[in-house]
Structure formats: C-alpha cells, structure tokens
Amino acid sequence: MSDETRVLFNADCPICNAEICHYRAYTKARGLNVAYDDLNSDALSDWKIDPETAARRLHVVKEGKLYVGVAAFVALWSEMPRYRWMAKIVRLPGIWQLSNGVYERILAPWLYRKHLKRSRKA
Incomplete structure (x- = not known):
C-alpha cells in the first residue's frame, strides 16, 4: 500500500x-x-x-497505520475539511466511548448480519 489514505469498504452493502x-x-x-x-x-x-473480518467493520490505512471501526471513520473524516469537526467531536471523552459502543454493539453487527443475509440470497 502507498502513503495515501486507503479505505476498505463493502460495496455490496447499500x-x-x-x-x-x-x-x-x-x-x-x-x-x-x-x-x-x-x-x-x-x-x-x-x-x-x-473477507469476513473486512465485512465486519470499516477499515482505513492512514500514514501506514490501520484503523478499524469508529477509529477508521475518524481517520477518514480527518482527511476531509467538511468532516473534520465530526472527527474532533467523536474524539472527545465520553463521545468516543459512546460512539464505539453504538458502532460495535449495534451498527456494525446489524450491517454484518444484513451482509450475511444478502450473501446467502446471492
């Protein structure tokens, strides 16, 4: 991989x-x-x-470091002027823990289950 920021995502997930x-x-x-x-x-x-690990969470490589989940979103948002404010807010104590909890316990598992369901139908 190069020095650019790279995002790994599931294009099959709408x-x-x-x-x-x-x-x-x-x-x-x-x-x-x-x-x-x-x-x-x-x-x-x-x-x-x-592929299973990749489908479970968003992955971003930035400056050679791998970020997964909410940290991946923050790494990506930090690259985009319009979204830097979101990265700053999510990094705040309390917000960081809440964001991770919601993503890890609710959003990521729900999206992954939808992915598995789509895969079985295909």
Whole structure:
C-alpha cells in the first residue's frame, strides 16, 4: 500500500456503499489523497485480512497505520475539511466511548448480519 489514505469498504452493502460513494465524490472533487477499495474485489488481497473480518467493520490505512471501526471513520473524516469537526467531536471523552459502543454493539453487527443475509440470497 502507498502513503495515501486507503479505505476498505463493502460495496455490496447499500448503506456502506452510499456513504463511501459520498466520501469518494467529496475527496475526488477536492483532489484529496484518498483511495477506496471494495472488499469484494481483488484489492482485498492488499489488505492482508480475510473477507469476513473486512465485512465486519470499516477499515482505513492512514500514514501506514490501520484503523478499524469508529477509529477508521475518524481517520477518514480527518482527511476531509467538511468532516473534520465530526472527527474532533467523536474524539472527545465520553463521545468516543459512546460512539464505539453504538458502532460495535449495534451498527456494525446489524450491517454484518444484513451482509450475511444478502450473501446467502446471492
């Protein structure tokens, strides 16, 4: 992987894809150094994680460091001027713990279950 910020996401998830497509359009329009990899493509092999792990959480590599879950969102938002305020708020004590709790216990598991259901139907 290069020095650019890279995002690994599930393009088969309608919610994930819509959000990441928005970020991709935003970063591209501003010439920001962010690349996006669909976990359902050959790009997954560059990440050295298995498809199940990739589908469970958002993953971002920034400055050579891997961020997962809420930390991945914060790393991505920090790259985008319009979203830096969200990164700052989520980093605040209390908000950080709440955000992680909601993402890890509710949002990520729900999205992953939806992913499994779509996979079984395919």
